[in-house]
Amino acid sequence: MSALLEARGLRRRFGRVQALDGADFDVSAGEVVALIGDNGAGKSTLVKALTGNLDLDEGEVLFEGTPVTFHTPQDASRAGIEVVHQDLALAPHLDAAQNMYLGREVMRSGLLGRLGFMDTPRMRQEAAQAFTDLGSAVRSVVTPVGSMSGGQKQSVAIARAVAWADKVLFLDEPTAALGVVQTRNVLDMVKRVRDRGLGVVLISHSMPHVLEVADRIQVLRLGKRVATYPGKGTSVEELVGAMTGALEIKEGAA
Amino acid sequence: MSTTTTSDRPASGIETKATHDSLADRVRAMQSVWILGVLVVIVAIFGVMQPSTFLTTGNLTNIAQNVSIWAVLAVGMTFVIITAGIDLSVGSVLVVSSVVAAKVMESMGDTGWGTALVGLVLSVVVGVFWGGLNGLLVAKAKVPPLIVTLGTLSVALGSAQILTGGLDIRSAPRVLQDSIGYGRLAGVPAITLIALVIVVIGGVILHRTRFGRYTYAIGSNEVSARRVGINVDRKLVEIYAFSGFLAGVAGILSLAQYGTTTIAGQSLTNLNVIAAVVIGGTSIFGGQGSMFGSMVGLFIPAVLQAGFVIIGVSPYWQTVAVGSILIAAVYVDQHRRAAAVRAG
Amino acid sequence: MRSTLRSTAAVLGAALALAACSSGAPSADSSGDSGGSDNKTIAFVQGVAGDEFYITMQCGIEEKAKELGYTVTTQGPQKFDPTLQKPIVDSVTASKPAALLVAPTDVQAMQAPLEQAAAAGIKVVLVDTTVNDPSFAVSQISSDNIGGGKAAFEAIQEAKPDGGKVLVISTDPGISTVDARVDGFEEATKGDSSFTYLGVQYSHNDPATAANLVSAALQKDPDIVGIFATNLFAAEGSATGVRQAGAKDVTIVGFDAGPNQIKALQDGTVQALVAQQPSTIGMDGVEQADAALTGGSVEKEIQTGFTIITKDNLSGEGGDAAYKSTC
Numbered sequence: 001m002s003a004l005l006e007a008r009g010l011r012r013r014f015g016r017v018q019a020l021d022g023a024d025f026d027v028s029a030g031e032v033v034a035l036i037g038d039n040g041a042g043k044s045t046l047v048k049a050l051t052g053n054l055d056l057d058e059g060e061v062l063f064e065g066t067p068v069t070f071h072t073p074q075d076a077s078r079a080g081i082e083v084v085h086q087d088l089a090l091a092p093h094l095d096a097a098q099n100m101y102l103g104r105e106v107m108r109s110g111l112l113g114r115l116g117f118m119d120t121p122r123m124r125q126e127a128a129q130a131f132t133d134l135g136s137a138v139r140s141v142v143t144p145v146g147s148m149s150g151g152q153k154q155s156v157a158i159a160r161a162v163a164w165a166d167k168v169l170f171l172d173e174p175t176a177a178l179g180v181v182q183t184r185n186v187l188d189m190v191k192r193v194r195d196r197g198l199g200v201v202l203i204s205h206s207m208p209h210v211l212e213v214a215d216r217i218q219v220l221r222l223g224k225r226v227a228t229y230p231g232k233g234t235s236v237e238e239l240v241g242a243m244t245g246a247l248e249i250k251e252g253a254a
Numbered sequence: 255m256s257t258t259t260t261s262d263r264p265a266s267g268i269e270t271k272a273t274h275d276s277l278a279d280r281v282r283a284m285q286s287v288w289i290l291g292v293l294v295v296i297v298a299i300f301g302v303m304q305p306s307t308f309l310t311t312g313n314l315t316n317i318a319q320n321v322s323i324w325a326v327l328a329v330g331m332t333f334v335i336i337t338a339g340i341d342l343s344v345g346s347v348l349v350v351s352s353v354v355a356a357k358v359m360e361s362m363g364d365t366g367w368g369t370a371l372v373g374l375v376l377s378v379v380v381g382v383f384w385g386g387l388n389g390l391l392v393a394k395a396k397v398p399p400l401i402v403t404l405g406t407l408s409v410a411l412g413s414a415q416i417l418t419g420g421l422d423i424r425s426a427p428r429v430l431q432d433s434i435g436y437g438r439l440a441g442v443p444a445i446t447l448i449a450l451v452i453v454v455i456g457g458v459i460l461h462r463t464r465f466g467r468y469t470y471a472i473g474s475n476e477v478s479a480r481r482v483g484i485n486v487d488r489k490l491v492e493i494y495a496f497s498g499f500l501a502g503v504a505g506i507l508s509l510a511q512y513g514t515t516t517i518a519g520q521s522l523t524n525l526n527v528i529a530a531v532v533i534g535g536t537s538i539f540g541g542q543g544s545m546f547g548s549m550v551g552l553f554i555p556a557v558l559q560a561g562f563v564i565i566g567v568s569p570y571w572q573t574v575a576v577g578s579i580l581i582a583a584v585y586v587d588q589h590r591r592a593a594a595v596r597a598g
Numbered sequence: 599m600r601s602t603l604r605s606t607a608a609v610l611g612a613a614l615a616l617a618a619c620s621s622g623a624p625s626a627d628s629s630g631d632s633g634g635s636d637n638k639t640i641a642f643v644q645g646v647a648g649d650e651f652y653i654t655m656q657c658g659i660e661e662k663a664k665e666l667g668y669t670v671t672t673q674g675p676q677k678f679d680p681t682l683q684k685p686i687v688d689s690v691t692a693s694k695p696a697a698l699l700v701a702p703t704d705v706q707a708m709q710a711p712l713e714q715a716a717a718a719g720i721k722v723v724l725v726d727t728t729v730n731d732p733s734f735a736v737s738q739i740s741s742d743n744i745g746g747g748k749a750a751f752e753a754i755q756e757a758k759p760d761g762g763k764v765l766v767i768s769t770d771p772g773i774s775t776v777d778a779r780v781d782g783f784e785e786a787t788k789g790d791s792s793f794t795y796l797g798v799q800y801s802h803n804d805p806a807t808a809a810n811l812v813s814a815a816l817q818k819d820p821d822i823v824g825i826f827a828t829n830l831f832a833a834e835g836s837a838t839g840v841r842q843a844g845a846k847d848v849t850i851v852g853f854d855a856g857p858n859q860i861k862a863l864q865d866g867t868v869q870a871l872v873a874q875q876p877s878t879i880g881m882d883g884v885e886q887a888d889a890a891l892t893g894g895s896v897e898k899e900i901q902t903g904f905t906i907i908t909k910d911n912l913s914g915e916g917g918d919a920a921y922k923s924t925c
Contacts, residue, residue, distance in 0.1 A: 074483055089481045091474035093541035094467075102471055103482030105464045116463035128268040139268060304693070312718075313692035320685040420800050422772045424706040424730075436710055512680060512707035518770035518802060519679040519704070556685065563689035566671040569647040573676060 010059035021223035037220030052076040080167030092146030097127035151182025300561035322449035329456035330497030338540025339399035345523035346410035351505030356423040365427035378502035385498015389491030435510035457545035473540025641695040644674030650856035650921035657925035658880030680707035697887035737886035747782025753870035754824035761792025762823030808835020816843035
């Protein structure tokens with residue numbers, strides 16, 4: 001299976017810090033790839049580089065096998081790549097449907113649409129459908145997001161990203177601030193997104209969560225991919241070992 | 255584990271219809287509904303105290319007529335405050351728009367509808383210019399709106415004084431004064447009808463169109479609005495220009511109502527309009543508010559003042575009352591919101 | 599929801615408490631009689647609330663009204679601003695007093711609202727200021743403002759017999775009384791070639807603006823010998839401006855005689871004051887309203903005189919002419 005999105009030898013230096021030092025990465029359609037690494041290993045820089053938020057000093061990004069350059073997040077978005085940032089970027093006063101369609105409103109047909117009128121019933125209906133399909137915990141698409149629980153907010157953000165991403169979805173620490181039940185729900189959503197054939201990239205510090213949903217786990221250390229593990233049969237100790245460098249593994253050993 | 259059923263599991267049916275889909279329900283569900291209750295009770299109290307004078311159609315139409323110009327300005331102010339901005343310049347922009355219009359109409363000599371129309375167009379153009387300038391400075395130069403509009407408040411007023419040498423122009427076309435300023439349609443002041451049309455259009459734009467949606471989004475979370483690809487800077491320019499546009503319209507309405515450019519007047523217009531919008535439940539922190547609320551908020555001080563004058567309360571107490579209501583309204587509103595978040 | 603109700607009740611309670619504060623002031627005739635002979639209510643709408651000139655006028659009105667058996671309600675806008683005064687006049691009209699004594703804040707803007715009051719059967723008396731076409735009013739009472747301007751110039755002449763440059767600090771253009779004072783002053787300067795008239799600056803009723811204008815004018819023309827400040831705020835500001843500029847030998851003649859001007863006069867910052875007779879204006883206003891209501895003979899126009907107050911007559915005639923901040 002050829003990679004859907006692939007990075008080869010990415011380099012980026014910030015002043016004296018070599019944030020990416022020849023980093024490789026790949027994710028294929030229909031799999032969850034976890035991207036792990038200690039703080040400062042270059043995870044966020046790598047994600048930024050892959051989603052049009054950062055220019056590279058060196059290296060190439062391939063999308064569906066062809067080299068691409070995303071200059072802006074909108075470029076990546078157009079290619080079908082979306083990111084759910086840790087801060088979720090939701091407008092708290094708007095409801096779930098409004099957030100989901102923010103910036104991409106469905107307009108009424110005909111003259112009214114050209115005058116700027118939105119097709120609110122349709123957006124609500126489709127949002128509700130999307131939440132149901134993803135098994136989201138959101139129970140109302142007409143309640144302001146600001147009054148929702150952390151898990152519900154996360155699921156709104158994921159549903160929004162999925163609604164626009166048909167290729168790759170990046171999730172930055174989606175379970176960081178969630179309780180047990182909410183985490184469960186979000187991880188279930190991640191699996192459903194994968195089952196739709198998207199490539200999902202999960203950035204997380206939580207090894208149990210990573211081991212539960214990831215098909216493959218790629219470990220970054222000092223700006224480089226140092227190991228790739230299968231999700232099944234890998235232990236937390238192995239992952240921690242690879243992250244900290246206590247365990248030296250050759251790339252591709254898995 | 256994945257079969258555990260909890261309250262956080264997806265519900266079989268997701269609520270897609272707000273309980274507020276009919277107009278009555280929507281009004282009931284609005285944050286500002288309690289303040290409508292306050293207005294109704296105030297009207298009732300004055301009505302009981304002075305039924306023969308307060309509850310007359312003459313008095314009520316007077317009140318409506320006297321808030322008409324403010325209502326037009328409040329439409330723009332509601333948009334601006336929802337973006338977490340403020341527009342202190344509306345009174346001055348109103349004055350400078352009416353000055354330019356009056357000057358040109360005066361030079362045209364005749365006082366018919368053609369002249370009035372030219373005046374309206376000019377007034378609106380001047381208003382959009384100042385509003386657009388506010389927007390550019392806020393969005394592009396990143397100067398805080400409070401400072402920008404405080405500055406344009408002075409500059410616009412100064413321009414009006416330069417243009418006129420400080421002398422009010424008192425030659426508004428007769429048709430403007432007769433048919434708009436003091437004309438009536440089925441007993442309702444024409445100026446009030448015009449304001450009502452503008453308010454309804456403003457409300458529809460705010461609550462039904464993408465432009466309105468982006469207004470809320472910018473005020474609610476500007477960063478997220480930018481991330482989803484909304485051209486926030488451009489929207490801000492448009493929103494401030496819209497406020498200026500309405501100040502231009504108000505400039506012509508003011509000419510029609512007062513027959514003069516009121517250069518020395520309109521001194522408290524900006525603050526009165528802001529107070530009305532805030533009393534109506536629009537949050538100065540952005541993201542929240544409604545056109546309906548702003549209109550209710552406009553009537554509370556107006557009704558209080560009219561009622562107090564009629565029952566003979568000293569003018570000092572009127573100011574105290576309006577100020578107290580402003581603070582109380584915002585306090586209660588915040589209280590309600592905190593409670594709503596806890597419940598949610 | 600309960601807390602909302604409680605808060606709503608609290609807001610209303612506050613409003614009611616304020617309404618109750620009106621108990622001292624008699625309310626409009628609740629019989630709703632629109633101007634019949636049994637309606638003994640006079641409404642007074644000031645140009646701006648809290649100004650000693652209008653308070654003194656109010657005192658005169660209340661004194662005369664009591665004598666003639668009327669009750670008075672007084673209202674005034676927060677600023678001298680027609681957009682704020684019009685709603686008040688409209689509400690007063692709705693309350694149907696027998697007579698309305700009013701100081702219009704704009705000759706044009708207040709025309710229609712006051713015509714409307716007159717059309718509702720209310721006897722309208724214009725006090726101090728007027729409107730473009732006052733034909734609807736039963737009477738107009740004001741100071742002879744042109745004469746007041748002349749008097750101000752005479753006060754400067756007396757202090758500076760050698761002549762020199764003189765300046766006028768006015769409030770806003772378009773206020774009939776103030777414009778007349780300025781005209782009277784300008785006319786008088788033309789009669790004496792030893793004086794140079796520098797023109798008029800507008801302070802927009804703001805003492806700080808007046809102070810800035812005066813100190814700037816003194817930068818440009820340090821040899822200004824006299825300043826005529828056409829009202830209360832302009833005079834207060836001019837005095838400040840002269841002090842700011844460090845000028846010594848400038849004669850400031852103020853118009854009006856509020857407590858602050860009297861103090862400025864005592865301090866020597868202002869050398870003379872042209873005091874109007876607001877109390878007399880008020881009394882005359884009530885008399886004319888009464889005459890109109892009872893079918894007596896009404897004088898269409900009355901002009902009242904002035905008192906020049908200087909340090910010398912402050913303890914006597916001048917002191918009596920000073921305005922009051924309470925009755």
